Amino acid sequence: MRDGVYERLRNDILSCVFKPGSQIHEQDLAQRYAVSKSPIRDALLRLQEQQLVEVLPRKGYRIKPISVSDAREMYEMRLLLEQSCLRRAIEQAADAELKRLDRFLKVPRNIDLAEWIAYNREFHIAIAQACGNQRMARASIEVIEQFDRLTYTGISSLGDREALQRFVEEHGEIVRAMQRRDKRKACALAREHIENSRKRLLERLAEQVVVP
Numbered sequence: 001m002r003d004g005v006y007e008r009l010r011n012d013i014l015s016c017v018f019k020p021g022s023q024i025h026e027q028d029l030a031q032r033y034a035v036s037k038s039p040i041r042d043a044l045l046r047l048q049e050q051q052l053v054e055v056l057p058r059k060g061y062r063i064k065p066i067s068v069s070d071a072r073e074m075y076e077m078r079l080l081l082e083q084s085c086l087r088r089a090i091e092q093a094a095d096a097e098l099k100r101l102d103r104f105l106k107v108p109r110n111i112d113l114a115e116w117i118a119y120n121r122e123f124h125i126a127i128a129q130a131c132g133n134q135r136m137a138r139a140s141i142e143v144i145e146q147f148d149r150l151t152y153t154g155i156s157s158l159g160d161r162e163a164l165q166r167f168v169e170e171h172g173e174i175v176r177a178m179q180r181r182d183k184r185k186a187c188a189l190a191r192e193h194i195e196n197s198r199k200r201l202l203e204r205l206a207e208q209v210v211v212p
Contacts, residue, residue, distance in 0.1 A: 005033050005035055005039040005040060005042075005043050006039075006042070006043040006046055006047075008033060009029065009033070009040075009043050009044075009047065010043075010047060010050075010052070013047065013052050013053070013063055013149065014052075014145060014146060014148040014149050015114065015117065015148050015149065015152065016148070016149045016152040016153070018063045019063065020063055020064070020065045020066045020149065020153070021062065021063060021065040022062065022063050023056065023059065023060055023061065023062050023063075024053075024060060024061050024062070024063065025060040025061070026040050026041060026044070026060070026061075029044075044061055051064055051070075052064055066149065066150065066153060066205065068202065068205055071150060071198075071201055071202070071205070072198075074143065074146065074147065074150065075194060075197070075198045075201075077143050078140075078143050078144070078147065078194060079190075079191060079194050079195075081128075081136065081139060081140040081143060082124065082127065082128075082140065082190055082194065083187045083190055083191065084131070084136060084140075085127055085128045085130070085131040085133075085136060085137065085140050086127060086131075086174075086178065086183070086186050086187055086190055087183050087186075087187065088131040088132055088133055088136070089127060089130035089131045089132070089178060090178055090181050090182075090183050090186060091183075092131065092132035093130045093131075093132065095179075097130055098130065098175075098178050098179045099179065100126075101123075101126060101127075101130075101175045101178065101179070102175065104119070104122075104123045104126065104168075104171050104172075104175065105168070105171070105172045105175060106168065107119055107164075107165075107168050109165075111164070113152070113155070116155075116164050117148055117151050117152055117155075120151060120167070121144060121145065121147070121148060121151075123171050124140075124144045124147075125141050125144055125145075127174075127178075128140035128141050128144065129141075150197075150201055151197070153201060153204055153205070154197060154200045154201035154204050155167075155200070167193075170189070170192075170193045170196075171193075173189050174186055174189045174190055174193065177189055
């Protein structure tokens with residue numbers, strides 16, 4: 001039960017159900033997840049260690065705001081890990097495994113934001129899993145899962161479904177380069193894709209108060 005509460009609360013933070021900078025309280029969380037305060041307290045302690053939650057003395061807890069410096073570090077890690085996974089997947093994965101990435105080439109035109117973020121996460125996780133190195137994949141997936149709230153912050157103000165479709169097209173270009181076993185092109189496309197995401201997020205952070 002404790003692991004379940006932790007996973008649900010962590011997912012709600014990463015998907016921005018709880019917005020960066022918002023306050024949360026043990027009693028409210030216990031009611032939300034229909035548990036006692038004890039597993040909530042344990043979950044909050046684990047989330048403090050992951051730098052997702054911070055204590056407000058005598059006021060409860062706060063979802064840690066997204067800082068520019070942390071975002072830059074995460075993007076640097078993501079670029080290093082994702083390009084490494086791409087290269088290994090192109091070298092090691094079977095044709096059939098790369099062909100299965102075709103499922104990410106299209107999304108419904110009326111997809112909502114939460115569904116798109118889940119699709120985006122699963123696409124990048126699939127690349128990590130195709131690399132054939134379990135340790136590298138786990139490290140990459142850990143970073144990818146923490147990107148949900150950065151992705152949400154970066155695209156939630158777009159209000160443009162055409163923009164979401166362009167991102168899907170970028171995924172398609174990466175997949176096709178992988179299937180051609182073109183490491184140089186795939187890594188260049190991934191770098192451009194990640195860099196565009198980074199610029200979009202930093203612009204969004206400059207527009208609103210989501211940093212300390």
